Amino acid sequence: MFEILVNMEEMRDDNPVMQAGLALAGHLDAYATGLHIVEVFPSTMAMPEVMTVLETEEHEARQYDAWWMNRCREHGVQGNWEVIRGVYVPVLARRSCMADITVSRLPNREAGYPTGMDYVTRVLLTAASPMLLVPPKWDGTFRQARILVAWNSTQESMRALRAALPLLRKAEMVCLVDGASDVLPGITPPPLPVRDWLTRQGVILHEMRQFPATTSAGEALLDQAHAMHADLLVMGAWGHSRVSELMLGGTTRHVLQHAPLPVLTAH
Structure with a gap:
């Protein structure tokens, strides 16, 4: 079965990455996995308060399982929801190895990283899977005409x-x-x-x-x-x-x- 991995940084209904990813899955009759990464910075892992924050963020992210499954049903596709805690780039690169296409955002120029050094492009450089990159202000529809x-x-x-x-x-x-x-x-x-x-x-x-x-x-x-x-x-x-x-x-x-x-x- 064709596998689509949707990199969900923001869990909201108007997220263009989610909308494009599920529309793509619908076009291809693919399985759609929504992935949220709880980002870990190794230099802070020894701080007890940081671990508490991470555990809370991971628990809250897992509560979006029903929300994601409802979005999948609306698009007529099968799917599941995953939450992984870890260092962002290697987590996304490794998980995307199981996907035929990974859907994510285009590099955000406003985040301060030069293109090539941002997270998404660094994952692309690993050649983990082909990536559909969506503009942050895209209207959310995915056409293929x-x-x-x-x-x-x-x-x-x-x-x-x-x-x-x-x-x-x-x-x-x-x-x-x-x-x-x-x-x-x-x-x-x-x-x-x-x-x-x-x-x-x-x-x-x-x-x-x-x-x-x-x-x-x-x-x-x-x-x-x-x-x-x-x-x-x-x-x-x-x-x-x-x-x-x-x-x-x-x-x-x-x-x-x-x-x-x-x-x-x-x-």
Whole structure:
């Protein structure tokens, strides 16, 4: 059975992560696990008052089990509610290994972490599972009619494409922007035959075009998503070295900072 893990930082009915995650589970007839992490900071664990606070927070979080199950029933999906106490990044990374897709929020620019160092992106870097990242101000609906695929013939983009297949097959319009290039013929691997592969997978490709030559690839990609009124952007993450992406920016970094639509991505 297809498994969706929904990372629930806030237990409220208008949480766009919850709404998108359960809508995705409904589209895919998937099992939806809601996960709340009670965050632990190891340096404070010796303080008795901290342990009391953590125990209280964990007890209160477990009381949302019935609330989550009601939300699942409203969306016509099976699911369960989990609460795990621990260090945030390794807990989410390890638990997401059991999911086909993990739904979480896009990095919060207002939290003070540079993109790449925030919790969610650090989990993405572990390659635990593909992630559907939802903007914090998203309206909560999850549509799949118009999908833009950013392709560069890397393993990361292939993993994201595989994760998106069930959605791509049902989409009304799929456009692919190809940024792959055969830089050193005979030395570097040639671009993957993605058009033929998509056809075999039952995906109707409406348009495939080359990525425009620009120094602002991330901005250009979001412009194309806006122009086609895309409901979803599919892309591989961190296609260059992690250090260069974290320190120097790049397409992934710009998209994670500025995307106004959900992004399905994988490392």
